[in-house]
Amino acid sequence: MLRLTLPAPAKLNLMLHILGRRADGYHELQTLFQFLDHGDELTFTARTDGQIRLHTDLPGVDHDSNLIVRAARLLQTHSGCALGADIELIKRLPMGGGIGGGSSDAATTLLGLDYLWQTHLGEDRLASIGLTLGADVPVFVRGHAAFAEGVGERLQAVELSEPWYLVIAPQVSVSTAEIFSDPELTRNTPAITVRSLLEGGGHNDCQPVVEKRYPEVRNALSLLNKFVQARMTGTGACVFGSFPNKGEADRVCRQLPADLPAFVAQGRNISMLHRKLAQLAQEVSG
Numbered sequence: 001m002l003r004l005t006l007p008a009p010a011k012l013n014l015m016l017h018i019l020g021r022r023a024d025g026y027h028e029l030q031t032l033f034q035f036l037d038h039g040d041e042l043t044f045t046a047r048t049d050g051q052i053r054l055h056t057d058l059p060g061v062d063h064d065s066n067l068i069v070r071a072a073r074l075l076q077t078h079s080g081c082a083l084g085a086d087i088e089l090i091k092r093l094p095m096g097g098g099i100g101g102g103s104s105d106a107a108t109t110l111l112g113l114d115y116l117w118q119t120h121l122g123e124d125r126l127a128s129i130g131l132t133l134g135a136d137v138p139v140f141v142r143g144h145a146a147f148a149e150g151v152g153e154r155l156q157a158v159e160l161s162e163p164w165y166l167v168i169a170p171q172v173s174v175s176t177a178e179i180f181s182d183p184e185l186t187r188n189t190p191a192i193t194v195r196s197l198l199e200g201g202g203h204n205d206c207q208p209v210v211e212k213r214y215p216e217v218r219n220a221l222s223l224l225n226k227f228v229q230a231r232m233t234g235t236g237a238c239v240f241g242s243f244p245n246k247g248e249a250d251r252v253c254r255q256l257p258a259d260l261p262a263f264v265a266q267g268r269n270i271s272m273l274h275r276k277l278a279q280l281a282q283e284v285s286g
């Protein structure tokens with residue numbers, strides 16, 4: 001196989017508690033990740049000259065800093081593979097939205113090129129390579145809804161209900177580092193067990209800080225709160241509410257101001273990337 005198209009789905013942090021700060025400045029957290037059936041799309045074509053070429057520009061991100069290019073080069077280093085790739089990206093996920101677009105693109109690159117180049121590094125090595133690119137990359141490599149602890153790298157797979165979500169993407173990009181360095185961020189939420197969490201509850205400790213700094217996020221939350229309990233994902237800027245079916249989510253979506261970007265997607269416990277890879281494996285073996 002020389003060419004491969006794969007999805008890079010979004011995630012939501014259904015809750016995000018900050019328990020403390022480590023000596024290296026990173027924060028200890030507890031969070032619940034679920035994927036959405038909405039995301040970016042990447043197409044990989046193998047090159048024999050070893051070059052990595054991403055053919056899609058992202059505003060404010062130069063070629064070599066793009067997480068896709070960095071992931072591809074890391075995979076070359078760790079596997080010793082001499083092949084390269086041409087990569088095209090269809091970018092649908094808002095950047096700095098807290099729905100993990102960059103991390104998901106990186107994970108899709110690691111899994112996609114591992115498949116295309118036949119480097120067979122395996123999920124454990126790909127997840128640890130991914131962690132060097134960002135705290136959120138491993139969950140996308142694993143592809144299962146998870147309760148995460150540590151800086152997000154200790155993952156416990158969970159089975160959640162799969163409701164429909166209405167996601168509003170206020171037109172601001174929130175820097176994760178900026179929110180984590182805010183002196184007003186609450187960093188002392190007591191640890192909870194995954195069991196008590198699944199029985200209900202949880203909140204996002206970053207939300208008050210982002211609401212204070214970004215009126216666009218505050219407005220999106222109060223708009224959505226008129227219909228359903230709204231919450232922010234990750235360090236923002238996206239906010240979401242859950243609905244039992246697509247029809248109700250679409251109905252509320254139609255009532256939002258036309259100039260406010262929003263979409264409806266279903267929560268998924270197994271990521272679309274892993275569904276597609278499993279389908280490919282079945283086609284090859286069948």
Ligand SMILES: C[C@@](CO)(OP(=O)(O)O)[C@H](O)COP(=O)(O)OP(=O)(O)OC[C@H]1O[C@@H](n2ccc(N)nc2=O)[C@H](O)[C@@H]1O
Nearest residue numbers: 013025026027098134135136151152176177180234235236
């Ligand atoms: C907090 C989450 C929840 O999903 O936020 P979002 O970025 O998705 O909104 C993520 O774990 C973010 O992961 P990711 O976006 O990969 O962050 P990284 O690139 O690893 O870190 C960006 C910066 O955020 C801070 N940071 C990040 C994660 C963490 N547990 N503690 C931190 O203090 C650090 O200052 C770091 O330099």
Ligand SMILES: Nc1ncnc2c1ncn2[C@@H]1O[C@H](COP(=O)(O)OP(=O)(O)O)[C@@H](O)[C@H]1O
Nearest residue numbers: 066067068095096097098099100101102103105
């Ligand atoms: N392929 C990529 N897609 C999105 N952002 C990227 C990518 N590569 C690098 N970045 C950088 O990473 C930052 C965070 O990206 P993103 O994952 O979209 O946000 P978040 O972590 O809030 O979900 C962006 O603002 C951008 O500067």
